[in-house]
Amino acid sequence: MAARLAEEWFAICGGCEVTILDIGEPLLDVLKQVEIVHMPVIMDHKLFGQTGENAEMEIPAADVGLISGGIRNEEHKKLALEMRKKCKILISLGSCACFGGIPALANQFSTQELVDKVYRDSKSTEKDGLPHEQIPELTDRVYAVHEVVPVDAYLPGCPTTPDMVANALLSILEGKPLPALSSKSVCDECPTKREKKAVGTLKRRLEAPDFKPGAPLTEMRCLMEQGYLCLGPATRGGCGGHDGVPRCIRAYMPCEGCFGPLSEKANPMVDMMGALSSIGLDPKQIPDRAATFNRFAGAGRLRPAPRR
Ligand code: SF4
Ligand code: SF4
Ligand code: SF4
Known part of the structure; x- marks a missing residue:
């Protein structure tokens, strides 16, 4: 049946x-x-x-x-x-x-702030247009x-x-147990070359990383060491296909963190600050750090900052 x-x-x-x-x-x-x-x-x-x-x-x-x-x-x-x-x-x-x-x-943001922003304060919105x-x-x-x-x-x-x-x-x-999630990080599954030292400062992603199209990923330098913010150190692995290579890395793109934190108790902010500092990059250069490091995991982790 x-x-x-x-x-x-x-x-x-x-x-x-x-x-x-x-x-x-x-x-x-x-x-x-x-x-x-x-x-x-x-x-x-x-x-x-x-x-x-x-x-x-x-x-x-x-x-x-x-x-x-x-x-x-x-x-x-x-x-x-x-x-x-x-x-x-x-x-x-x-x-x-x-x-x-x-x-x-x-x-x-509070729900009221969001409603005000979308339905009241936006220049293109009529002020009385609150849906009800x-x-x-x-x-x-x-x-x-x-x-x-x-x-x-x-x-x-x-x-x-x-x-x-x-x-x-x-x-x-088939009546089998559900497959467990990976206990590795994206970095653990990433084949890029690492030398534990950044080659420059953090860059915006407007220029392409250094890689040879068609060459094996093992010849590409770690994207974070190249100066691109990559959330691989703080993100659960398992997104790769048959060969286990993380999806974005395979496309020469840094990890955005979509598989979420390494565990329920992990703190991506602490993990990322440590990973960046350990290769000589200054985490303070990253604006909006709480949101950036918890981009996909805001339900349990992001709250409105106390307003002054
Ligand atoms: S930081 Fe990104 S590019 Fe570097 S090893 Fe980790 S996943 Fe790979
Ligand atoms: S953003 Fe998601 S799909 Fe891309 S490498 Fe990170 S975990 Fe994998
Ligand atoms: S935004 Fe949500 S629903 Fe859409 S692809 Fe991502 S996880 Fe799935």
Whole structure:
């Protein structure tokens, strides 16, 4: 019998749903074994009954539930509770669901400051244009899904990787344990050449790093040693494909930190300050350090600074 699959999306861009398509051929194997019972991106399933006759929202029961996106409003909260109630196994899909992701950068500001900025203070907005009809109330900040309901597994990444989604779904279908997240950092999996000393000062990413197109990555100098801010030292590994080379490094780009901190207790600020200083780069040159080092993990880590 096919396993029943439900998917919901909250504060997202939709990239993690595209990742499901990017599974490619193995998706055909997965689809043979699942019955999709709820997935707003492809199905017009009515939450309150076909004609809106129900007072409470309802999602069909499922063996596996995927949630992308962080929780930004009261409707997301209710949907998260309903997904938890109806799904035997619940998985956070992508960094927005796992840690708040890019939308959680907003946690540096109060909800009132955000509303004022977007609906009142913006030059192109009419001052009385505050939306109010049938709009769910905003929560006080962006929450990761597991801050609101218990989650059984995490598939980080912005977006997460097709391999990770396929492996997780196939493991569930085959009755195997869900694959564990990598305990290594992106630096641990990075093949670039390191000499533990920066060749210059920190640069803006307006010029290309020094590399020979087509040459093996082992011949390229570490991007941070070349002066580009790379969050590899403070980021969980596992984003590489078949050969394990981190996705951005393979494209000669520094790591932005999308797989999140090394562990729940890790402090990317401390890890990055140490990594930069150890090769002779001054971390104080980096503006907006709290947001830069917690770019994808703001749900539990970014809060409004005390206002003077
Ligand atoms: S993790 Fe990235 S790709 Fe996925 S929904 Fe969030 S912003 Fe989009
Ligand atoms: S800092 Fe970046 S480029 Fe350097 S080793 Fe780590 S991941 Fe690779
Ligand atoms: S290298 Fe860093 S930013 Fe790029 S995919 Fe991997 S974890 Fe994400």
